[in-house]
Amino acid sequence: MLLKGVFFDLYGTLLVPKNSKKAWKNWFITFYDLMRRYGLKLLKNDFADACNGFFTRAEPEKTHDELTNYENKIRQFAFDLNVRLKITEIKQIGQDTINAWHKYIKIDPETIPLLEVLKSKKSLALITNFDHPPHIYTILSKYELDKYFEFIAISGEIGFKKPDPQIFHITLKNIGLEPSEVVFIGDSKEDIEGANKVGIKPIFIQRQSSKQILTGNDYFSKNIAKKLNTQNSRINP
Template identity: 30%
Template sequence: MIKAIIFDLWETLGTKNVGISKSLQDKFGIEKSSEFMHLYETSVQLNNWSSEKEMAINFLKEFNIEHNNENEEFIINLFREGIEKATMFIGMKELLLKLKENYKLGFISNTTVFEANVLNKWYIRDLFEIKSFSWELGIKKPNKEIFDITLQKLGVKPEETVFIDDGKKNILKAREYGLNGIVFKSVEQLNDELLKFNIKI
């Protein structure tokens, strides 16, 4: 029986409407690759930065990019734009409210300490019993430890849980760890997939 539902944040609950990684690649001439995404996430999403400036400097350092005011401000403004323009997918908040009536809700997100504030902007922070942030734990998906910590805090077993993420790689790993998984494509599709698990909506 399903007792808990865990969500990813970006491109699952909502979107930034800004291609941050692509903008960084275009600006600094970085080739798109899995190595880039790994280093990008590691450089900005695994620390509780005291300031946006500190985060920007670390990104530039990790990619061996010249540290100057222009580059620093570009990064800071890009992330601010992503937060400012971020929107929740239509119908998602209503779905969360319905699910909250019968299930424990949590989420696991690879994100920065600054971007995590969209939960307040969208007025959904209190809907989640457990919030596992990469910046807070120093671990990112699909590392098994971040799933284990989340399940332990929710007080549920892997087989009692559905994990929802737009990334197929993360879903495949979650299934390896024993969780049920749904690759998110749209709110409508998610509703249909949840019904297959006999989840009350």
């Protein structure tokens, strides 16, 4: 089948951590300092315990339409710790904590050259799991990546997360391609599982810092551009 489209994950694929430990430490310190400012009484160690599983907990009921999923998690988290936040305070915490984390994220040096090669020959789309869509649009604009993608699917906006097939189906529909005409490039188990469920050929990026080893239909590539940059490139069964 002729390869007509390439879909990308964002974090861990096009954007990579400079230092993951520092990124999350900076997120935590910023979160703690802001919560203390707004009335938190917990000591830092107790707050750290409370933060365990922050991103993997079930989505709290959404009571304010103006809040993103990430901001809503902050609202519920603060409420559970007896801190009552105003909407403006929730939004400040959301923005400041993500910015603190992103301080230690960088664009992969191969990202722009790869997208430049592919843009004129393939339909490109982005599929990312992220609970705060405004940040994604800000970052894509900052790095001038938005111009490369015909469609951008953010889980916090779409309502589905990888590996749910729906986020892939929605992207395929908007691009106008069939699963057999597309590859998906990602760095996580969710990326590979989601693509396989839909019938999209996955390319798994094995980062040095990653401990994930995936087998099956996924395959590994150290030179994606070489594999995808020809007009007549095909997807092997």
